[in-house]
Amino acid sequence: MTGQxxxxxxxxxxxxxxxxxxMPSEYEIVTHGQNWTMRANRPSAFEHNPSSPPNLWFLTYxxxxxxxxxxxxQFRDPDSMTYKTYVNLQAEAETKTAGVLEEFAExxxxxxxxxxxxxxxxxMFTPSRYLLHGCQQVEAYIGYMAPTSYVTNAASFATADYxxxxxxxxxxxxxxxxxHPDSGIGTAERGIWENDEAWQPARQAIEKAxxxxxxxxxxxxxxxxxxxxxDDVLVRQFTEVSRDNGDQxxxxxxxxxxxxxxxxxxxxxxxxxxxxxxxxxxxxxxxxWIARWTPVADAAxxxxxxxxxxxxxxxxxxxxxxxxAKAAREAFHARLFEGLEAAGEGKRAG
Amino acid sequence: MTLxxxxxxxxxxxxxxxxxxxxxxxxVFPEWHSGTGKVPxxxxxxxxxxxxxxxxxxxxxxxxxxxxxxxxxxxLQRSTAFDNLDEGWKSSTKMHFGGVALVEYAAVxxxxxxxxxxxxxxxxxMATFGQLDELRHAQITTFFGHEFVGKDPQYDWTQKTFHTxxxxxxxxxxxxxxxxxxxxxxDLAIELPFTFETGFTNLQFVALSADALESGDVNFANMISxxxxxxxxxxxxGGPTMEILVEHDPVRAQWVIDRSFWGxxxxxxxxxxxxxDYYTPLEHRKQSYREFMEEWIIDQFIHTIEDYGLKKxxxxxxxxxxxxxxxxxxxxGLWYWRPTLWWRPKAGVSKDEREWLQEKYPNWEKVxxxxxDTMIDNINANNVEATLPETLPWLCSMCHxxxxxxxxxxxxxxxxxxxxxxxxGKTYHFCTNACRQIWWKDRDNVxxxxxxxxxxxxxxxxMDVGGILNYMGMTPDVMGxxxxxxxxxxxxxxxxxxxxxxxxxKGDQS
Numbered sequence: 019m020t021g022q023x024x025x026x027x028x029x030x031x032x033x034x035x036x037x038x039x040x041m042p043s044e045y046e047i048v049t050h051g052q053n054w055t056m057r058a059n060r061p062s063a064f065e066h067n068p069s070s071p072p073n074l075w076f077l078t079y080x081x082x083x084x085x086x087x088x089x090x091x092q093f094r095d096p097d098s099m100t101y102k103t104y105v106n107l108q109a110e111a112e113t114k115t116a117g118v119l120e121e122f123a124e125x126x127x128x129x130x131x132x133x134x135x136x137x138x139x140x141x142m143f144t145p146s147r148y149l150l151h152g153c154q155q156v157e158a159y160i161g162y163m164a165p166t167s168y169v170t171n172a173a174s175f176a177t178a179d180y181x182x183x184x185x186x187x188x189x190x191x192x193x194x195x196x197x198h199p200d201s202g203i204g205t206a207e208r209g210i211w212e213n214d215e216a217w218q219p220a221r222q223a224i225e226k227a228x229x230x231x232x233x234x235x236x237x238x239x240x241x242x243x244x245x246x247x248x249d250d251v252l253v254r255q256f257t258e259v260s261r262d263n264g265d266q267x268x269x270x271x272x273x274x275x276x277x278x279x280x281x282x283x284x285x286x287x288x289x290x291x292x293x294x295x296x297x298x299x300x301x302x303x304x305x306x307w308i309a310r311w312t313p314v315a316d317a318a319x320x321x322x323x324x325x326x327x328x329x330x331x332x333x334x335x336x337x338x339x340x341x342x343a344k345a346a347r348e349a350f351h352a353r354l355f356e357g358l359e360a361a362g363e364g365k366r367a368g
Numbered sequence: 369m370t371l372x373x374x375x376x377x378x379x380x381x382x383x384x385x386x387x388x389x390x391x392x393x394x395x396v397f398p399e400w401h402s403g404t405g406k407v408p409x410x411x412x413x414x415x416x417x418x419x420x421x422x423x424x425x426x427x428x429x430x431x432x433x434x435x436x437x438x439x440x441x442x443x444l445q446r447s448t449a450f451d452n453l454d455e456g457w458k459s460s461t462k463m464h465f466g467g468v469a470l471v472e473y474a475a476v477x478x479x480x481x482x483x484x485x486x487x488x489x490x491x492x493x494m495a496t497f498g499q500l501d502e503l504r505h506a507q508i509t510t511f512f513g514h515e516f517v518g519k520d521p522q523y524d525w526t527q528k529t530f531h532t533x534x535x536x537x538x539x540x541x542x543x544x545x546x547x548x549x550x551x552x553x554x555d556l557a558i559e560l561p562f563t564f565e566t567g568f569t570n571l572q573f574v575a576l577s578a579d580a581l582e583s584g585d586v587n588f589a590n591m592i593s594x595x596x597x598x599x600x601x602x603x604x605x606g607g608p609t610m611e612i613l614v615e616h617d618p619v620r621a622q623w624v625i626d627r628s629f630w631g632x633x634x635x636x637x638x639x640x641x642x643x644x645d646y647y648t649p650l651e652h653r654k655q656s657y658r659e660f661m662e663e664w665i666i667d668q669f670i671h672t673i674e675d676y677g678l679k680k681x682x683x684x685x686x687x688x689x690x691x692x693x694x695x696x697x698x699x700x701g702l703w704y705w706r707p708t709l710w711w712r713p714k715a716g717v718s719k720d721e722r723e724w725l726q727e728k729y730p731n732w733e734k735v736x737x738x739x740x741d742t743m744i745d746n747i748n749a750n751n752v753e754a755t756l757p758e759t760l761p762w763l764c765s766m767c768h769x770x771x772x773x774x775x776x777x778x779x780x781x782x783x784x785x786x787x788x789x790x791x792x793g794k795t796y797h798f799c800t801n802a803c804r805q806i807w808w809k810d811r812d813n814v815x816x817x818x819x820x821x822x823x824x825x826x827x828x829x830x831m832d833v834g835g836i837l838n839y840m841g842m843t844p845d846v847m848g849x850x851x852x853x854x855x856x857x858x859x860x861x862x863x864x865x866x867x868x869x870x871x872x873x874k875g876d877q878s
Contacts, residue, residue, distance in 0.1 A: 072550035188380030
């Protein structure tokens with residue numbers, strides 16, 4: 019047992035990367051194989067009795083998820099996000115946001131808003147923090163349950179992005195409350211969220227998504243269906259309507275947030291694509307879940323569309339809002355399945 | 369004109385709970401995840417963190433910290449500092465990288481769990497920052513450890529340790545799965561941020577940071593002190609959770625604290641204890657492990673639990689007695705089973721070192737001196753083989769560490785005692801009375817095979833040391849050996865070797 023000769027050839031990186039020719043990137047070094055509950059040859063996720071409640075939960079909702087891959091550790095976030103790059107990126111972004119907030123406050127912009135735009139902000143924008151917090155929770159759950167640290171980390175940043183968005187919403191809520199003390203802004207939000215008919219389909223969507231416990235379904239429900247649909251209403255269409263109604267500030271601030279949504283869409287699309295590449299059977303699994311959540315998302319978009327239609331002076335018809343959101347989601351999904359269909363076509367042609 | 373002050377608007381960020389209409393509250397916050405227990409659901413409405421932070425403040429602060437931590441690393445990268453470090457200190461860093469990097473990641477998962485299942489919006493938001501913090505710690509530790517893989521393959525275990533079935537990570541997974549990743553969030557908020565982060569991480573981080581500077585490892589000191597600056601923020605989740613639990617269910621609060629304190633104490637005795645009292649060069653030791661525990665853990669812990677109206681844990685006397693024995697026995701075990709380690713354990717028992725140990729631990733010579741003499745005499749007789757293992761130690765069914773705690777009998781002799789328990793037709797063995805008691809109370813979760821159980825069940829093949837090392841993921845280029853036998857045996861060359869016959873006949877029965 020002693021006197022074992024030590025190998026002379028030095029390692030270049032962690033043995034977990036196997037015999038690689040390419041040196042892993044810093045992103046890969048700090049992300050690869052971080053979650054020990056996914057270690058190879060484990061009898062169960064946790065170093066517990068295999069039938070303990072936590073082991074059974076992970077067995078049911080992660081190991082036995084219909085969404086499967088040969089090797090989850092091969093997934094990569096297209097943005098290669100690490101903690102360091104994340105805080106750099108977002109500190110920069112928040113500096114920009116703070117600059118805009120300061121400038122518009124200086125100009126007293128909120129007092130110049132039209133009554134219809136104030137009504138839109140108070141009925142749609144400020145109550146949205148409840149919905150966004152629910153999204154934050156679901157994203158955290160995806161991170162908790164994901165079968166690789168490559169997905170967990172991406173979801174971890176997306177969870178924090180939702181907190182960023184809730185934070186900005188909260189800040190604006192207070193500014194608008196100060197500028198329009200009689201508007202109900204700052205006091206009426208929870209009532210609107212819980213009782214306004216326009217919000218109920220969105221509320222139902224997120225309440226149901228909170229109990230979609232299969233990790234793959236939670237990911238599909240939020241990142242592939244609900245978020246791409248609802249964000250099209252709450253961000254893209256809301257900013258457009260706000261600008262039409264002279265609210266440059268809302269237009270600017272929420273346009274900044276679009277960068278976070280785009281980033282989430284990029285890794286989510288990449289993950290869906292990865293699943294399809296790993297196992298063609300995943301296409302049916304994803305389609306089934308997408309089909310389950312699509313009507314829920316459409317109803318949410320239509321409900322919120324009624325606020326865009328009725329509140330501001332220059333509104334947008336609810337049907338048009340819903341159609342726009344649907345089109346945005348479908349364009350996103352076309353990207354997901356594109357590779358698969360091309361591969362399928364190729365196979366058939368061959 | 370400046371921005372609004374945080375106090376003017378942060379309540380909107382914190383106020384994000386609502387009443388569910390389309391699903392049951394119990395479905396969104398299932399009992400075994402959220403763990404409200406006897407605490408009325410509405411009691412959580414009063415949960416409030418002491419340390420308030422906003423997203424823009426968070427990213428701004430953290431960007432600065434990251435920049436400075438990596439700048440120091442870059443500045444030191446080209447220096448030869450690493451090559452001049454003492455082997456004992458390097459072993460402490462290898463143990464730290466391998467034993468800590470992925471535990472930080474386990475904490476990411478625990479924080480994500482609280483960000484989802486925490487019973488108050490403000491708590492879930494704090495956990496969102498918490499999971500980012502822990503991700504930072506996992507990444508910075510992994511990255512700093514990675515830097516050395518080219519110089520020494522043992523640093524490969526920075527990432528590898530917890531993917532193996534080595535006995536050390538089995539014991540640590542067992543502990544951290546139970547207190548970080550899988551418990552309900554109420555227990556988790558007390559076990560992870562409260563007992564562990566406000567208590568035990570001080571031991572590893574404050575002590576090790578001081579030792580790093582003493583040993584000339586500025587890079588390592590820079591890394592861990594930067595990590596430690598984050599703890600104050602996310603560890604705040606423990607206090608408010610504790611307040612509410614104590615008010616409604618003090619018995620449970622006491623149990624959760626007691627259990628996690630005990631588990632942490634066992635793990636730190638195995639790792640931090642030997643690093644402080646044996647691996648750190650004598651001239652760099654500031655305090656003994658016992659002194660450090662007394663100053664940094666015990667006083668603070670007692671103070672804290674008394675603040676909450678709780679009592680000392682039921683095992684207190686057993687724990688305090690263990691401060692003189694646990695880590696010495698475990699150190700001997702680690703050294704003896706050194707081929708199973710990803711570092712090079714120094715025995716650390718030269719004459720000067722033994723004098724220091726005897727001064728700090730007045731029973732040291734009586735309990736451990738003779739056993740080390742046997743090792744020394746064998747090595748001086750050129751019989752290193754006799755000091756290497758041929759079998760496995762008995763592992764405790766609760767902490768999964770070797771059952772090697774000497775206790776004093778009424779007649780004054782010191783013996784390693786077996787605490788056993790029969791359950792379901794099987795006899796379980798424990799290293800301490802408290803391990804046995806905790807196992808009994810938690811048996812639905814922790815009734816789980818130790819490495820020895822796996823070996824005896826034939827899961828490890830072939831059934832010899834080679835088979836065991838292979839099962840543990842140990843490779844020849846990594847397996848630990850003493851870095852310098854002469855350093856601690858040369859003081860004793862030429863003396864009559866009384867232990868030799870005993871050791872060759874019974875060397876594997878420790």
